[in-house]
Amino acid sequence: MTVLELDQVTLRFGGLTAVNNVSFRVEKGDIVAVIGPNGAGKTSLFNTITGIYPPTTGRVLINHAVVEQPATLQNKIQWTIIGVVTAIAVTLALNANAIWDAAINAHAITSPFPWGQAFNDACRVLTPSAWTIIPGLVGGFVGASGAWNAWRTARCSPDLVTRVGVARTFQNIRLFRELSARDNVLVGMEPKLHSRAWDGAFRLPPHFREQTEACAKADELLAFVNLGEVADVSAGSLPYGHQRRLEIARALASQPSLLLLDEPAAGMNPTESASLMLLIRKIRELGITVLLIEHDMKVVMGISDRIVVLHYGNKIAEGTPAEIRENPAVIEAYLGKEAG
Amino acid sequence: MSDHPTIKIIARFWPHALLAIVLVLPLFGDAIATKLTPIMVFAIVGLGLNVVAGFTGLLNLGAAAFMAIGAYTFAICTVPIYPFQIGFWPGLGVAIMVGAVAGTILALPAMRLRGDYLAIVTLGFGEIITDVLKNLDAITKGTQGLNPVAAPEIPFVTYSISAYKPTYYLYLALLLVAILLCHNMRKSRLGRQWIAVRDDELAARSMGISPARTKLIAFAIGSGLCAFGGAMFASLNGTSIEPSFYDFQQSVVILCIVIVGGMGNVKGVILGALIMVGFNSIILVNLTEWMTRNGWTGNNVLATPSNWKFMIFGLALILMMRLRPQGLIPAQDVEPVTQKPATAGATP
Numbered sequence: 001m002t003v004l005e006l007d008q009v010t011l012r013f014g015g016l017t018a019v020n021n022v023s024f025r026v027e028k029g030d031i032v033a034v035i036g037p038n039g040a041g042k043t044s045l046f047n048t049i050t051g052i053y054p055p056t057t058g059r060v061l062i063n064h065a066v067v068e069q070p071a072t073l074q075n076k077i078q079w080t081i082i083g084v085v086t087a088i089a090v091t092l093a094l095n096a097n098a099i100w101d102a103a104i105n106a107h108a109i110t111s112p113f114p115w116g117q118a119f120n121d122a123c124r125v126l127t128p129s130a131w132t133i134i135p136g137l138v139g140g141f142v143g144a145s146g147a148w149n150a151w152r153t154a155r156c157s158p159d160l161v162t163r164v165g166v167a168r169t170f171q172n173i174r175l176f177r178e179l180s181a182r183d184n185v186l187v188g189m190e191p192k193l194h195s196r197a198w199d200g201a202f203r204l205p206p207h208f209r210e211q212t213e214a215c216a217k218a219d220e221l222l223a224f225v226n227l228g229e230v231a232d233v234s235a236g237s238l239p240y241g242h243q244r245r246l247e248i249a250r251a252l253a254s255q256p257s258l259l260l261l262d263e264p265a266a267g268m269n270p271t272e273s274a275s276l277m278l279l280i281r282k283i284r285e286l287g288i289t290v291l292l293i294e295h296d297m298k299v300v301m302g303i304s305d306r307i308v309v310l311h312y313g314n315k316i317a318e319g320t321p322a323e324i325r326e327n328p329a330v331i332e333a334y335l336g337k338e339a340g
Numbered sequence: 341m342s343d344h345p346t347i348k349i350i351a352r353f354w355p356h357a358l359l360a361i362v363l364v365l366p367l368f369g370d371a372i373a374t375k376l377t378p379i380m381v382f383a384i385v386g387l388g389l390n391v392v393a394g395f396t397g398l399l400n401l402g403a404a405a406f407m408a409i410g411a412y413t414f415a416i417c418t419v420p421i422y423p424f425q426i427g428f429w430p431g432l433g434v435a436i437m438v439g440a441v442a443g444t445i446l447a448l449p450a451m452r453l454r455g456d457y458l459a460i461v462t463l464g465f466g467e468i469i470t471d472v473l474k475n476l477d478a479i480t481k482g483t484q485g486l487n488p489v490a491a492p493e494i495p496f497v498t499y500s501i502s503a504y505k506p507t508y509y510l511y512l513a514l515l516l517v518a519i520l521l522c523h524n525m526r527k528s529r530l531g532r533q534w535i536a537v538r539d540d541e542l543a544a545r546s547m548g549i550s551p552a553r554t555k556l557i558a559f560a561i562g563s564g565l566c567a568f569g570g571a572m573f574a575s576l577n578g579t580s581i582e583p584s585f586y587d588f589q590q591s592v593v594i595l596c597i598v599i600v601g602g603m604g605n606v607k608g609v610i611l612g613a614l615i616m617v618g619f620n621s622i623i624l625v626n627l628t629e630w631m632t633r634n635g636w637t638g639n640n641v642l643a644t645p646s647n648w649k650f651m652i653f654g655l656a657l658i659l660m661m662r663l664r665p666q667g668l669i670p671a672q673d674v675e676p677v678t679q680k681p682a683t684a685g686a687t688p
């Protein structure tokens with residue numbers, strides 16, 4: 001089964017082509033590595049997959065589908081309602097003084113207050129005129145187009161991609177430094193949490209039910225990456241190696257089907273990267289497909305089932321570690337062309 | 341914080357001591373209680389701003405505008421010249437709701453902004469609100485303000501309007517509720533989302549959090565709390581005061597309350613309100629009185645300590661930024677194991 005399929009993906013920043021017409025597939029249960037010299041477009045590729053930069057052309061299919069919010073009828077009704085409400089609000093706001101004078105101040109001494117009469121008088125102020133129609137139209141347009149624009153920009157975004165089962169770590173660690181290790185993992189669990197704002201504010205039963213369960217799971221995950229003892233320590237004050245593993249635990253918390261690791265072994269010594277390889281294998285045993293970027297060839301050759309090689313944004317090779325090791329194009333990209 | 345045991349005990353137990361003191365203080369006379377009640381109001385406003393600026397990291401320079409919205413909504417709903425007259429408690433409820441809606445409306449176009457840019461937007465919003473309140477004179481009576489607004493009342497309890505203790509304890513109870521709510525939200529899923537968006541928005545998005553939604557909720561709750569404080573303030577004073585009371589200076593004072601205590605810390609906000617407002621309405625006022633009694637004040641503006649207010653606030657802020665930028669009580673609620681910066685090698 002294909003978990004991830006890139007179909008002729010191109011990503012351009014102005015005149016710079018970061019990823020050029022790259023296609024490959026990642027099958028369920030595989031460990032696939034993306035390698036290439038610095039600046040080859042590996043991280044850009046990850047950012048395209050996770051929805052940070054939508055591809056300029058081509059498609060990213062996750063579990064055979066493009067992640068995108070469809071324009072449902074509900075959306076269209078929402079835009080219309082927002083437009084109408086803005087139109088009414090703008091018209092009322094611009095005529096607030098006149099309406100208030102006619103409806104409230106004119107009847108202030110009458111007791112009991114004539115609500116019906118006041119309403120009629122307010123309506124009389126709002127007869128069609130330049131001061132009611134033009135602001136209404138402008139307000140309606142701004143409201144509806146604003147709602148549409150908000151929907152359009154949020155159409156494909158990292159949070160949607162995460163919610164369909166893709167989790168990632170970052171090349172330069174991006175933990176929530178002020179939160180404890182456990183809270184970091186709990187944030188990673190977001191797609192699986194459902195309690196409402198008021199549940200937490202008023203400490204209602206759903207909050208406790210979810211909190212206990214989530215904390216137990218978080219502690220399990222922390223133990224899985226050998227960070228059980230530092231659950232209550234703030235993430236920013238953990239040593240570097242711990243932060244790397246905490247990022248993996250945080251990514252695993254969303255129970256992804258595909259895990260993207262961006263240079264997980266960066267800055268690690270040989271012992272640490274050996275234990276990292278062990279960890280990645282353990283993750284695969286959980287049934288999670290792994291796609292990783294890595295420069296450490298020992299790690300790449302040791303754990304990958306397949307390797308994709310990028311060079312200046314182009315895919316120059318794909319295959320098993322043995323095939324890649326012998327591939328002349330890859331050797332040339334890494335070592336340069338032999339003289340003569 | 342120092343490791344000295346005395347300091348540790350103070351750091352651990354000062355909230356309990358403070359609560360005990362404010363509980364018994366009114367028994368020694370109304371004078372001091374009258375001065376403490378506005379501090380509670382400003383503590384609530386500070387808590388509201390803390391949700392936005394402290395928890396979510398969105399610098400808001402228009403907190404006083406939301407206070408104004410609360411005060412004026414409460415006033416319109418309760419003054420005798422208008423037919424609504426819904427009373428104290430429903431008035432508070434409406435004020436909170438209108439404040440929350442106003443916060444959401446402000447946040448909608450500002451959702452994608454951060455830091456300085458958002459600060460400018462909120463600054464402009466604050467200016468607009470005071471101007472709008474001045475110019476909607478058919479509704480707000482312009483610079484006169486609306487009065488008399490409904491006085492605080494406790495359901496099922498009747499007491500004479502001149503008795504001050506019930507109001508004091510009512511406001512203390514409302515403050516405690518606000519503290520509890522803020523604390524609960526911070527410790528719940530919502531609080532984690534806020535901190536996550538503040539610490540690293542991109543990472544938060546990659547964890548399935550929608551930053552836009554999170555910021556909207558923060559603005560709605562924060563503005564609702566500010567409006568709540570504004571309504572309480574109007575009720576306490578018996579008037580909505582006038583629009584220019586809720587100007588930029590007021591917003592800065594509220595921001596100072598949050599900064600001095602420690603951004604993102606509920607206890608810190610209480611301490612900040614106590615220091616900033618207490619200093620202003622107790623120490624300076626008493627000092628001025630005392631100096632006047634001794635005949636030390638003259639025509640010189642500097643001879644009246646009340647005029648020192650903003651100079652001392654400014655000086656206090658400069659010293660804070662230089663000596664303790666994280667606030668008197670830093671927000672970190674977890675113990676760091678090592679003091680070594682863990683960022684070494686973070687950019688391989």
